[in-house]
Structures are given as C-alpha cells and as structure tokens.
C-alpha cells in the first residue's frame with residue numbers, strides 16, 4: 001500500500017515543557033488543519049521538529065512514542081541547530097531574501113553548513129519512515145535541499161515540494177552565494193508547487209539563468225527526469241472559520257467588545273510580528289486617516305493583534321520597538337477620555353476570540369509588503385455570515401491574485417491606504433455584500449482540502465506520466 005509522508009520544519013503538534021511535565025498542544029496553523037485528515041489516515045506519518053529540546057534519551061523516547069501514537073515522527077534538533085539552521089539560514093538568509101528584504105539578509109558559512117546538515121538529518125528521518133512506493137510531500141523554505149537529498153537516496157521515489165512563501169525575482173536569487181545548490185535541491189522533486197503563477201515564473205527564470213535549464217510547458221528536464229512546476233493557491237478550512245464566527249462564544253465576546261468600545265466602528269489588523277507584514281506602514285496610514293478625515297475621530301478604532309514571533313532575531317526585536325512607539329505616539333496625539341484610536345495586543349488569542357474579532361470588524365487591513373499567500377484575508381471573508389465588511393488587501397500578497405473584489409492597494413503608498421480606509425468606511429452595504437459574496441464563493445470552493453487533493457493528484461499524475469514515458 002502506498003502511504004503519504006508529510007515533511008515540514010515543525011510538526012502540527014507542539015511539545016511544551018512546563019515545570020515538571022510535558023504537554024502536547026496542537027498547532028493552529030492552516031497547514032496542520034489542511035493536512036490533518038491525511039497524515040492521520042492509515043499508515044501515513046508527519047515528520048518534523050516538535051519544538052522542544054530534549055534533555056536525555058529517556059525523554060526523547062517518551063516524546064517519540066507519544067507522537068508516534070498520533071502519526072507523527074519527531075526530528076530532534078539541538079539549540080545550536082535551531083540557532084544556525086532555523087534562526088540563521090532559514091530566517092536570516094532565506095526569509096528576508098525571498099521577501100525582497102535583502103538589507104536584512106546575512107550570509108554566514110556556518111549557517112549554511114547547519115542548513116545542509118539539518119536537511120540531511122531530515123532526509124535520514126524520512127528515509128527511516130518511507131518505503132519505495134510512498135509519496136513524500138516536503139514543505140517550505142527550511143527544507144529546500146531535502147528533495148534532492150531524498151532523490152539521491154531513492155531515485156524512484158515520488159516527491160512533491162510546496163513553497164509557502166514568495167519565490168522572488170532572479171535579481172534577488174542571484175545574490176545568494178548558494179543559489180545553485182538551493183535550486184538543485186528543489187529540483188529533486190517531481191512536482192514543485194507555488195501559491196501563484198508569478199512565483200512560478202520567477203522560479204523558472206532563476207532555474208534557467210542559474211542552472212541553464214529551460215522549461216517547456218511547465219516542465220523542466222533534469223538528468224532525464226521531468227520535473228513539473230505549477231501554481232496551487234492554498235485555501236483555508238472555510239467551514240471551521242464560518243462555524244467559529246457563528247458560535248455562541250464568538251457572539252458573546254463580540255457583544256462584550258462592542259459595549260466596551262462604545263459601539264465605535266472597527267478596523268482590524270492581525271499578523272505575526274514580521275517586517276514583511278507592513279505593520280508600521282499600516283499604523284502611519286491610520287494616523288493619516290485621522291489627520292485627513294477628522295470626522296472619523298471618536299468614530300473608528302483600529303484593533304491590532306500582533307502575535308509574537310522570532311523574537312531571537314534582531315530585526316524582529318527592533319520592529320517591536322518601532323510598533324510600540326508608533327502606537328504610543330498616535331494614541332497620545334489623538335485619544336480622548338472616551339475613545340482610544342488603537343487597541344494594540346501583543347499576544348496570541350484562542351480561535352473563538354479571533355473569530356469574534358473577525359465578526360466585529362467592518363474592515364480588515366491585510367497590507368503586507370510581501371506575503372506568500374496570507375490566510376488572514378481568507379479567514380476574515382469566511383467569518384462574515386451577513387456578507388458585509390470590506391477587505392483592504394495588498395497587491396503584494398499572494399491572496400490578491402484570487403481576491404480581486406477586495407480593495408487592492410500598494411502597501412507602501414500610505415496615502416492610498418488611508419483613502420482606501422475612508423472608502424471602506426463609506427462603502428454602501430449593497431456594494432459590500434456584492435464584493436463579499438463573490439469572495440466567499442471563491443474561498444469556500446478553493447479551500448485547504450481541495451488544495452491538498454489537487455496537489456497530491458497532480459503529483460500522482462506527474463509520476464505516472466514519467467513512468468509511462470520511461471517504459472515507452
């Protein structure tokens with residue numbers, strides 16, 4: 001029987017050390033939900049880091065057994081590996097480069113060496129799980145070398161790779177000292193997926209300019225093996241967000257918030273702390289709205305949820321200071337006794353509270369500088385049972401390719417952003433409903449389950465075609 005092995009840097013379960021005991025907590029990510037039904041199916045397994053540094057062999061054995069009972073196989077990483085492979089090469093070299101922030105990128109040989117070693121460690125962990133007939137699906141930028149490593153060990157294996165972040169223009173890729181190795185690493189897969197056709201085109205251009213390999217009809221010939229490249233825009237578990245927003249708990253929370261806010265109108269912003277998300281620009285634009293349209297003072301508040309992330313990396317700590325200062329300054333300038341312009345939360349919230357914020361908000365501001373897809377935009381849409389509400393969406397988020405009924409803006413143009421907020425606040429209801437209904441139909445249809453199915457079917461088809469050609 002053929003099984004599916006999913007591989008990502010993090011497992012869908014986080015192991016947390018507290019006092020004397022270990023707790024196993026499901027992670028909230030979209031990937032975990034989307035692939036949840038698959039990895040738990042008979043014989044399948046998810047390989048990844050459980051987010052914990054084990055202290056001894058006994059603990060390692062215990063964690064392994066617990067996770068195995070739930071179809072997961074842990075790869076244990078050391079603190080040095082997390083520092084050099086994860087915070088180093090993954091988050092200080094690849095993440096800024098792929099999001100067009102080369103000014104933040106570092107190029108350290110030790111980080112690269114750790115990246116190679118950890119990808120090799122993942123390779124061994126996968127090989128210990130996978131049989132020759134199995135399908136291996138590798139995820140994201142932390143594991144770009146893994147497909148080729150697996151291919152060398154198992155030339156016949158069925159390997160898929162999906163990149164969750166943007167693939168940038170060749171001009172960015174060419175800066176990387178290890179560009180050829182990284183591209184060859186990805187080409188070990190049979191099928192390589194991106195969120196958009198734009199990212200796919202950038203990848204093909206880099207492969208052609210760096211490796212001299214050209215694509216014909218979305219297919220690259222690599223050492224007599226055809227590698228298929230395609231766009232698969234990722235969706236969400238629509239029903240989960242629609243249900244959460246319609247739940248009694250979310251309705252209760254919303255009522256409490258409305259009362260506490262004295263019924264002012266709400267603009268919402270939700271992101272991980274990241275310089276790619278355009279949080280500071282969004283704050284400046286909100287300030288401009290209050291400056292240019294004084295009629296909105298005391299009428300509108302921005303609720304801004306920033307989820308702590310990667311605080312060991314210097315730029316993230318700096319960004320946190322910048323956001324704290326901006327919020328402080330804007331609130332100090334405009335607040336009144338009865339009204340706070342920006343309600344800023346630096347923490348994560350449980351799903352039902354998140355859902356009540358999606359319910360509460362009339363406008364969602366999703367304005368990243370660069371974003372592979374952005375699932376928050378889709379979750380806001382799924383939560384609007386009354387079809388009202390306006391999404392303001394950056395043209396540089398992958399989601400903008402699909403959600404063309406949003407107000408699409410250039411996130412660096414804070415004048416345009418302030419105007420879009422005003423436009424959203426005065427938009428007639430019929431117009432809102434028309435746009436929202438169109439977006440809901442799309443997000444409901446192209447959900448995370450259809451995304452998974454489409455990718456795996458395409459992978460199976462690609463492999464079948466390769467085999468047919470080989471035997472002809």
Ligand code: GDG
Nearest residue numbers: 028030164234307348349350351354371372373374375376
């Ligand atoms: C990467 C790519 C791509 C946020 N705050 C809370 C919370 N969240 C959840 C959201 C959403 C998820 O986190 C964030 O997903 P995004 O897609 O917006 O962004 P990244 O984390 O950067 O993800 C991105 C994605 O991969 C998938 O391919 O779209 O472009 O960068 O689901 O709801 N969840 C809870 N509490 C919070 O406070 N429960």
